[in-house]
Amino acid sequence: MKDKYAFRAHIDASFPLALARVKDALKTEGFGVLTEVDVKQTFAEKLGVEFRSYAILGACNPPLSHSALSQELDAGLVLPCNVVVYEEGDGTEVVIADPQTLVRTLGKQNLEGVALEARRKLGRVAEALRQ
Numbered sequence: 650m651k652d653k654y655a656f657r658a659h660i661d662a663s664f665p666l667a668l669a670r671v672k673d674a675l676k677t678e679g680f681g682v683l684t685e686v687d688v689k690q691t692f693a694e695k696l697g698v699e700f701r702s703y704a705i706l707g708a709c710n711p712p713l714s715h716s717a718l719s720q721e722l723d724a725g726l727v728l729p730c731n732v733v734v735y736e737e738g739d740g741t742e743v744v745i746a747d748p749q750t751l752v753r754t755l756g757k758q759n760l761e762g763v764a765l766e767a768r769r770k771l772g773r774v775a776e777a778l779r780q
Contacts, residue, residue, distance in 0.1 A: 656745040656775035659737070664702035667741035668734050671706070674777045675732070678770040680708040683729050703735040710767060717763045724760055727751040730771060743778055745771050 660667040672682055684707035692700040707729035717724035731746045748771065752764035 654747055654750045656747065656772055658743040658745075658775045658778035660741045660743060660778055661739070662741060664734070664736045664741050667743070668704055670778060671732060671734050671743055671774075674774045675706075675708050677777070678774050679710045679712070680730070680770070680774075681711070683707045683709045701736040704733070706732040706734065708732050708771075710770065713763055713767050713770075717760055720759050720763070721755070721757050723755060723757065724752070724763075727755065730767060743775070745775055747771070 660670060662670065675682065684705075686705040688703035688705060689700045692698050708731075709729040714728055717728065727748070730748055733742075733744045735742050748767035749761070749764045752760045
């Protein structure tokens, strides 16, 4: 499913298994995970509160990132591509930010081609996770 700002997928699997699937699907499309924020652990340590399993992944496709930054240094404001994975009921939700939507906020027309290619790849990631 696609909404105005993101691709979505529901995975009928536990959070750890779904998180591994997400990373594998990203890798298939040439994305590595540069950052991984464990929100549940961070909230427990910093706030002393319980929260559902929730990860924020910073996914990077080096050729696309290089192209974007070579054209516009401000493109770093919308890099890496954010992917959130969180526990929802008996399964796991995945939400992948749409790079075209993010690039449009910069108002830099020269980045549209790179954003479109990233969007295609991340759309395929979401589609693979839905299967």
